[in-house]
Amino acid sequence: MSLIDKQNPIVTFIYFLLTIIITMFTMNPIILVASFVSSLLLFCLLVGIKRTLIRICYSLLFILLITIINPLFSRQGMTELFAIGSLVVTLESVLNGVAIGIMLSSVINWISVLNILLDTDKISYIFSKYTPKIGTILSVSLGLFPKYIVQYKVIDNNLKGFGIYNNTNVFGKIKLKLHTLSTLISWSIEGALTLSDSMSARGYDLKGKRVYNKYKFTPYDILFLLIILSVGILVLVFLGLGISGYYYYPTFKQIAFDSSIWIYFVIFAFMNFMSCQIVGESVKWQYLKSKI
Secondary structure: OOOOHHHHHHHHHHHHHHHHHHHHHHOOOHHHHHHHHHHHHHHHHHHHHHHHHHHEEEEEHHHHHHHHHHHHHHHOOOOEEEEEEEEEEEEHHHHHHHHHHHHHHHHHHHHHHHHHHHHHHHHHHHHOOOOOOHHHHHHHHHHHHHHHEEEHHHHHHHHHOOOOHHHHOOOHHHHHHHHHHHHHHHHHHHHHHHHHHHHHHHOOOOOOOOOOOOOOHHHHHHHHHHHHHHHHHHHHHHHHHOOOOOOOOOOOOOOOHHHHHHHHHHHHHHHOOOHHHHHHHHHHHHHHHHHH
């Protein structure tokens, strides 16, 4: 069991919550790129290079899509690139679209990493004491989505195995995909009713029930929690005061590496804290193996 697995889930949840908030409430390109790279690095350490390369491809396509869409709705900016009829595309709107795409991709990556680290038991532990219904809904939902994806592929592969897709045009394939989705919805409703009856039989809807949990706060958890709260709140306060603030309209701000440059290093270190944990633990393990 790794150090992160033994860590209290509340500490992990607060760390990612602060990281996501910092990412969402800034448009500074340096901070956004730092968040994007840090999220992909942690994702790579958890799932491997192959899945990370696939995630990078999807992220780049998503960023490109936002970059193309943003000038259609935001026609501000002073540096005109080209015009298509009455549509004027400016450099500022393109750069703003890139920044929005990186920000949203980073948030999605952080949530994906959080979903890997927090299983249904940990989510139930986080929310069950104060909001048991929300905790149950979140834990069940996160457990069902992967099952729905697998079941959709099973139904679709069965149709392909029967040869139904053979000699079918585009509209026919769309109709078959809708049929697969309809079958999946019927299957999910039946599964939801079975799950509801099972949970009622086990006493989930009883008042005054006590929830067992195996997670306790250790001195390491308390120390880690104090560090991330101190650093995270400090960064949010300075961002709220306008340090390292950035704007794209009417023209993009030049990045100045002045006395406030320290906040970039602090944010980058904060966002890579768990990655350093994993790398440090791996180095320690390899060192101990070499001593055997």
